[in-house]
Amino acid sequence: MRKPIIAGNWKLNKTPHEAILLTDELKRELVDVEGVDIVLCPPFIDLADVKEALIDHNIALGAQNLFWEDAGAFTGEISAPMLKDLGVAYVIIGHSERRQYFHETNETVSKRLRAALKHGLNPIVCVGENLAQREANQTFDIIKDHCEGSLKGLSAEEMKKVVLAYEPVWAIGTGKTATPAQAQEVHAFIRQWLARTFDEGTAGHVRIQYGGSVTPDNIAALMAQPDIDGALVGGASLKAPSFAAIVKGAQK
Numbered sequence: 001m002r003k004p005i006i007a008g009n010w011k012l013n014k015t016p017h018e019a020i021l022l023t024d025e026l027k028r029e030l031v032d033v034e035g036v037d038i039v040l041c042p043p044f045i046d047l048a049d050v051k052e053a054l055i056d057h058n059i060a061l062g063a064q065n066l067f068w069e070d071a072g073a074f075t076g077e078i079s080a081p082m083l084k085d086l087g088v089a090y091v092i093i094g095h096s097e098r099r100q101y102f103h104e105t106n107e108t109v110s111k112r113l114r115a116a117l118k119h120g121l122n123p124i125v126c127v128g129e130n131l132a133q134r135e136a137n138q139t140f141d142i143i144k145d146h147c148e149g150s151l152k153g154l155s156a157e158e159m160k161k162v163v164l165a166y167e168p169v170w171a172i173g174t175g176k177t178a179t180p181a182q183a184q185e186v187h188a189f190i191r192q193w194l195a196r197t198f199d200e201g202t203a204g205h206v207r208i209q210y211g212g213s214v215t216p217d218n219i220a221a222l223m224a225q226p227d228i229d230g231a232l233v234g235g236a237s238l239k240a241p242s243f244a245a246i247v248k249g250a251q252k
């Protein structure tokens, strides 16, 4: 039985002051929740303050990206050992906005993933097709390409430490959610790919989140699908009531 995992991706939102306010509100709303892994992924600059606000709470901290080198002359970058030292547990890798605006490729996703695993961070690796690719019936080809390219060379034991997020680009921040059946179809495809590439045990173990305009109104129907194990939430994670309602809706 896979434990549901709900992660809030705050993207480029919330100053440190606003981040503390949101975290305090979330702590109050989520204090009694059990059976769901909850992760907050604020901007880098907020991580230390959010970490302090989360002391003695069951909510985990995540980053939105990391660089693959540990240290050196890489101005503006943040490394896995830095995140680990701060108490960060998860890191989002290969989000479509990074692929689209910051030229991330499967190769750089793979390098970041290796750095995260080397330093004991739990990676959340994003895959997903854009609208033109879906309309051209290329969805499964793109998903296979993202999985093969981003996850190449992992052992089954390493793969088990990865959370995957299926995020159709056309559903991110657009209000257009994939229907539960559309999402399930791709999640099942990813699980079959995991079984073929690794083994059945690994495929059954890996959690696959859905991401793309998840709200309190659609979370239950998504979570009712057999291969959907949680959600990566953007817009609706910026307000405590909506994020808390999504977390509670994910309790299976």
Ligand code: PEP
Binding pocket: 009, 167, 171, 172, 173, 174, 175, 211, 212, 213, 214, 232, 233, 234, 235, 236
């Ligand atoms: C995301 O940023 O990963 C995301 C799914 O955003 P939204 O929920 O706003 O569509």
